[in-house]
Amino acid sequence: MFFVPGNHDVNWESINVENDEALTLKLSSARNIDEYQRALSTHLVNKDQAHERELSFYPLGAFDQFLKDASVLSQPVEQHGYYFTTSLEKHGVRLGVAGLNSAWHSASRKVADIKDFERLALGLPQLKYSLEKMATLRVDAAVALLHHPPMSNWYSPYEQDLQREELQKFDFILHGHEHRDNTVQLKFLDQHDAMILGAGALYVGGGYPKTFKVFRFNLDGLVYQVYFWRYSEERRAWIPDTGPYWPMGYLQGALGDRLRLRHHVRGTVTPLITNRRRAQRLPESPLRTQKSKSSRRPIPAE
Numbered sequence: 581m582f583f584v585p586g587n588h589d590v591n592w593e594s595i596n597v598e599n600d601e602a603l604t605l606k607l608s609s610a611r612n613i614d615e616y617q618r619a620l621s622t623h624l625v626n627k628d629q630a631h632e633r634e635l636s637f638y639p640l641g642a643f644d645q646f647l648k649d650a651s652v653l654s655q656p657v658e659q660h661g662y663y664f665t666t667s668l669e670k671h672g673v674r675l676g677v678a679g680l681n682s683a684w685h686s687a688s689r690k691v692a693d694i695k696d697f698e699r700l701a702l703g704l705p706q707l708k709y710s711l712e713k714m715a716t717l718r719v720d721a722a723v724a725l726l727h728h729p730p731m732s733n734w735y736s737p738y739e740q741d742l743q744r745e746e747l748q749k750f751d752f753i754l755h756g757h758e759h760r761d762n763t764v765q766l767k768f769l770d771q772h773d774a775m776i777l778g779a780g781a782l783y784v785g786g787g788y789p790k791t792f793k794v795f796r797f798n799l800d801g802l803v804y805q806v807y808f809w810r811y812s813e814e815r816r817a818w819i820p821d822t823g824p825y826w827p828m829g830y831l832q833g834a835l836g837d838r839l840r841l842r843h844h845v846r847g848t849v850t851p852l853i854t855n856r857r858r859a860q861r862l863p864e865s866p867l868r869t870q871k872s873k874s875s876r877r878p879i880p881a882e
Contacts, residue, residue, distance in 0.1 A: 586727035676719030
């Protein structure tokens with residue numbers, strides 16, 4: 581189980597307004613993306629900026645303590661200061677995970693006229709070092725976890741440009757923040773090479789649908805499946821979350837060309853798939869199945 585911080589993990593009352601305004605001024609004064617990333621990287625990693633950086637991350641202190649407590653759930657420590665990288669192996673597949681921090685510059689509740697819109701940033705250091713770690717670990721697939729939707733208007737324009745170039749080097753990008761129905765939050769980047777998966781919202785109370793999705797992929801067949809689930813208040817149960825393109829509550833397709841090429845070159849999989857029926861095959865689902873007159877739909881195990 582992996583956790584990454586969101587804007588609600590920030591203690592806005594602990595934000596040092598003077599330090600925040602100074603950094604915001606530096607970033608807003610940048611005339612191009614290079615100046616912007618230079619100022620941001622200096623703040624995040626330069627030893628001379630250690631005190632200012634400590635003030636920036638102090639509002640996430642309670643979340644940092646939560647991560648330490650969550651170590652019993654195999655949560656990695658933030659070994660890079662404010663983000664983590666790790667890997668795990670399942671059925672002979674090494675999966676790399678980068679837990680990125682998109683919330684550290686959030687200040688939307690501290691000062692009334694300051695909003696997070698076009699303000700947030702990952703910054704080059706955590707993207708660059710995470711990708712380098714994925715290469716060092718020689719992972720079969722790389723996953724980026726972050727709270728705010730990538731390349732969205734929550735980030736500064738220069739940061740959005742950086743993400744379009746760097747985030748697409750991951751194979752899967754998983755994010756949260758948006759409370760809309762998660763069935764519409766499935767898209768690709770870079771000619772179907774990087775897949776973006778938006779999570780639903782799970783919380784107490786009403787206002788938004790309670791949803792989540794289960795994602796499975798098979799590197800031998802180079803295919804994926806996404807299962808959509810929604811909580812029914814009326815039935816008090818989790819039910820398939822159907823959509824116009826997945827009336828049975830799930831979607832499947834072929835993985836991106838980059839994964840195909842990588843594993844074909846390594847010789848770890850069968851030749852590239854050309855038969856459509858073969859491309860749709862996956863191993864037996866880990867979820868228990870239930871028969872109906874029209875289909876077999878995986879449901880959670882009891």
